[in-house]
Amino acid sequence: MIEVRNLTKNFNGFRAVDHISFDVKRGEVFGLLGPNGAGKTTTIRMLATLTRPTEGTATVGNYDVVKDDDEVRKLIGLVSEKIIMYDRLTAKENLWFFGRLYGIPKEVLNERIDELLGLVQLGDWKGSQVGTFSSGMRQRMNVIRALLNMPKVLLLDEPTLGLDPQSSVEVREFVKKINREKKTTIILTTHMMVEADILCDRIGIMDHGKIAALDTSTNLKKLVSGDDTAILELEIANLTSNMIASIQSLKCVSSVSQDNSTHIKVHASGNGVFDTIIDAIRAEKGEINSVKNLEPTLEDVFLHITGHEVRDKADQKIPMRAHRRFMPRRRVR
Ligand SMILES: Nc1ncnc2c1ncn2[C@@H]1O[C@H](COP(=O)(O)OP(=O)(O)OP(=O)(O)O)[C@@H](O)[C@H]1O
Ligand SMILES: [Mg+2]
Structure with a gap:
């Protein structure tokens, strides 16, 4: 479904993504796991046609992200790090608004909104203003917004960032459900080892713009045991x-x-x-x-492969120097 070859992105001489290559199979959940600044979002943005590669190629459903960008956009749904939703509109009104932007016919849209709200257990909330929702509910809304056009490929950039443990579990569960029930191919980024382990069929470990290792969680763990x-x-x-x-x-x-x-x-x-x-x-x-x-964890694998630890940002036991390095750059919500 997705083919990435030597994909590279430079920003004013700084190489954010450095000749990465990978394939994602149809129906697969593929994870890009890495610390802050590893190049995960930049990779997603290139696949979503939002920023052009400096070098290399990527195709989604055999369409090139540069030459056939219109076709690629028809195939994908993107959940970015920012939640774009109108607080004063109800759940249904928000989805209606975005659905109409996608050009989805009114007859189809009504039914689809109900189905998607049901999928994330928000059916009872469709008449409530999004401003009154918990962060987990908002993030579920954020994801179904990206599903309105029935994308073949869903790109999820840090889907559980900033959520409490309970909401993270909810979001992870329905990401699995979407993959299972809709057969959607999913690429997700995360800096959380557990999340990659739970959700992803295969994981690419990213560090300093490169993919340091790529395999199933089980095989990656064999590297350290x-x-x-x-x-x-x-x-x-x-x-x-x-x-x-x-x-x-x-x-x-x-x-x-x-x-x-x-x-x-x-x-x-x-x-x-x-x-x-x-x-x-x-x-x-x-x-x-x-x-x-x-049993080794993915954290052990990361340490083994990159020579340094990746830590959940909530973990305060990080030494100051490493802490600064992994601090979020623009994480204020
Ligand atoms: N538009 C830009 N201009 C200049 N540098 C950028 C730009 N976007 C990203 N970068 C840099 O590229 C590197 C990779 O950033 P990117 O956002 O892709 O990382 P990430 O893995 O998504 O990190 P995070 O976990 O913080 O979201 C970082 O050093 C970042 O500062
Ligand atoms: Mg990012």
């Missing part, structure tokens, strides 16, 4: 900083992080890492209560 790599969680009753330092100094250990006063997480690789780590703790007279072999 091969036969000789492990992520262990240890509970040590009398944990001391000496023990942590001694584990850290082991050749097979790439990182140690302390979760609380008794729990540590160790990334290690090589033969017999398990015994080596246990021996090191015993040598420091550590009392080991439990050892768990953890």
Whole structure:
């Protein structure tokens, strides 16, 4: 459905998107996962014909985003980072307004609005002003607005940004539902590992304008949990900083992080890492209560591939330097 080849975008000499290539199959949910400034929105905007590539090509349904931009626009629905909705109009009036802008005939539009409102469980709210809606309800409205023209491809730029956990779950659920019931091909961007993991059939990990890795979540995780790599969680009753330092100094250990006063997480690789780590703790007279072999998360994958962590912006435990780097640029709502 979508073919991207060496797609590149420069802004005054700054390369925001750097020769990326990927395909998205019909009916697939494809995720672009990366921190602030990775180039996700710029990629979406090129696919949506809103900004022209500096180099490379992209096609949607075999139409070129530059040469056949009118055709591409007929195929896509775009949910951008900003919510465009009129607070004083009701849910139905808003959808009616945008539907008429798309040129959808009145006879069809009425029925479609009811169907879409039903799809996101807002049927009972159709006569209420959007200004009275919660942020989750507004975001659901934002997404169905993009579905009015029955797009074959839905482009979702950070669909759950700024939503509370409950609303995020709701939005994710109906994104899945749209994909399942309408067979819509979806590209979504996110900086949230969990979101990519839950929603996407395949994930492209983006960093500094490049796609650093691209595969299913399961396969990406195999990159960090091969036969000789492990992520262990240890509970040590009398944990001391000496023990942590001694584990850290082991050749097979790439990182140690302390979760609380008794729990540590160790990334290690090589033969017999398990015994080596246990021996090191015993040598420091550590009392080991439990050892768990953890399943890797996408966060571990990101760290492994890019050499740095991507953090949810809500996470305040980020060191100041990294924090500044991942701070939102224009996130005021
Ligand atoms: N119109 C523009 N002019 C100049 N630089 C831009 C423009 N749009 C984006 N950039 C820069 O390109 C880089 C990629 O931006 P982009 O918005 O695509 O990132 P993103 O991955 O969507 O990040 P975020 O998670 O913050 O939304 C950033 O460094 C940004 O400052
Ligand atoms: Mg963005």
